[in-house]
Every structure is written in C-alpha cells, then in structure tokens.
Amino acid sequence: GENVEQHPSTLSVQEGDSAVIKCTYSDSASNYFPWYKQELGKRPQLIIDIRSNVGEKKDQRIAVTLNKTAKHFSLHITETQPEDSAVYFCAASRGSARQLTFGSGTQLTVLP
Amino acid sequence: EPEVTQTPSHQVTQMGQEVILRCVPISNHLYFYWYRQILGQKVEFLVSFYNNEISEKSEIFDDQFSVERPDGSNFTLKIRSTKLEDSAMYFCASRMELTGGSPLHFGNGTRLTVT
Numbered sequence: 053g054e055n056v057e058q059h060p061s062t063l064s065v066q067e068g069d070s071a072v073i074k075c076t077y078s079d080s081a082s083n084y085f086p087w088y089k090q091e092l093g094k095r096p097q098l099i100i101d102i103r104s105n106v107g108e109k110k111d112q113r114i115a116v117t118l119n120k121t122a123k124h125f126s127l128h129i130t131e132t133q134p135e136d137s138a139v140y141f142c143a144a145s146r147g148s149a150r151q152l153t154f155g156s157g158t159q160l161t162v163l164p
Numbered sequence: 165e166p167e168v169t170q171t172p173s174h175q176v177t178q179m180g181q182e183v184i185l186r187c188v189p190i191s192n193h194l195y196f197y198w199y200r201q202i203l204g205q206k207v208e209f210l211v212s213f214y215n216n217e218i219s220e221k222s223e224i225f226d227d228q229f230s231v232e233r234p235d236g237s238n239f240t241l242k243i244r245s246t247k248l249e250d251s252a253m254y255f256c257a258s259r260m261e262l263t264g265g266s267p268l269h270f271g272n273g274t275r276l277t278v279t
Contacts, residue, residue: 151212
C-alpha cells in the first residue's frame with residue numbers, strides 16, 4: 053500500500069519568513085495530493101491540493117509543488133503569520149482508490 | 165458552506181461497552197469515510213463506504229467495527245466492545261466523487277474516551 057513520509061516533524065519560523073514542508077510517497081499510481089491544516093482539537097481542513105497532471109499550484113501565500121519522477125511534493129507558506137501555527141498533514145491517494153494516506157504531520161510554530 | 169456534522173462531540177464509555185458514533189455527510193456526497201486519530205498522531209483510514217456497502221477497510225477495522233447508513237442522511241460507526249486502545253478522535257468524512265480527486269471534507273470529530 054501507499055506510504056507517505058513527512059518532514060520535518062516540527063518547524064519554527066519567525067513571522068514573515070517562509071516555511072517549507074516536504075513529503076514523499078511510495079505508490080507511483082497516486083495522483084492526488086492534498087494538504088490539510090489542523091488546529092488543536094479541531095478537524096483537518098483542506099488548504100490546497102494538487103493533481104498529478106500539474107507541477108505547481110499557488111493560492112495566495114500557499115503553494116504546493118509536485119515532482120512525480122522523484123515522488124515528492126512540498127508545501128510552501130510565504131510571509132508566515134502567527135495564525136498559520138498548526139499541524140499540517142500531507143496526504144496522497146490514487147484516483148481509483150478510496151482512501152487518503154496521511155503523513156505524520158508537521159507542527160508549525162510561527163513566532164511573533 | 166455545507167459541512168459534515170458529527171455527534172456526539174465527546175463520548176466516554178467503559179471498556180467492553182458498545183458505542184455508536186454518528187455522522188451526517190454533506191447531502192450530495194456519495195462516498196463516506198471514517199478515520200481516526202490517536203492523540204498526537206497522524207490521521208488513519210478506517211473504512212470507506214459507497215452505494216450502501218464497504219468499499220475498502222484497513223487492518224484497524226476488525227470485526228468489532230461496523231458501519232451503517234440506516235437512512236438517507238446518517239452514517240454511523242459502531243464499535244461493539246470497546247478497548248482502551250480505541251480511545252481516539254474519530255473523524256467522519258465525505259466526498260462527492262472519486263475520480264479527479266474530489267476534496268475530502270472532514271467533520272469536527274468525536275473524541276472517544278474508553279476507561
């Protein structure tokens with residue numbers, strides 16, 4: 053089955069700096085890669101996703117890049133703000149499968 | 165924006181008891197899921213459900229677990245005889261379609277505490 057590795061497990065940045073979180077996946081048939089933000093005690097919320105026919109996607113301060121050959125994808129947050137502090141999970145799934153496989157999460161702390 | 169709703173938000177039960185966790189998926193969604201998250205760990209897939217039957221299940225979803233869609237709106241997870249290690253946050257999720265990577269929408273979760 054699919055295995056998703058996520059790094060780093062914790063990340064602290066100064067407000068205004070950029071943050072990068074990286075994930076690798078094992079199943080070359082995976083074609084959908086969402087990122088979720090989870091605040092303490094709350095549900096995971098989709099912040100951005102990318103499909104395998106696209107190399108990069110951007111939404112305001114958030115961008116995701118995908119390298120299918122290397123089987124890795126990354127989340128980039130620019131101009132970080134304290135409210136960006138949360139746990140971020142990457143995930144992967146195959147189009148014909150019915151489940152997301154999640155990474156282990158990154159605790160992002162943005163220091164004011 | 166429509167949301168997946170889950171009840172109760174917190175359930176405390178004694179080991180060996182049966183619990184039923186309830187979910188109302190988004191109304192036009194066709195695929196339903198249960199995930200769980202042990203405190204401080206990643207979200208883990210339990211089961212997916214489509215067209216009134218289980219599509220896939222993980223090794224976690226053993227014989228003590230069952231799911232049901234008793235009517236047109238509810239989707240339930242039953243744990244027949246709870247164990248201490250079942251303590252976790254249980255998230256229901258739904259998506260509209262399977263192909264094309266339709267986004268998965270999570271509910272707010274039910275925190276299950278087994279004592």
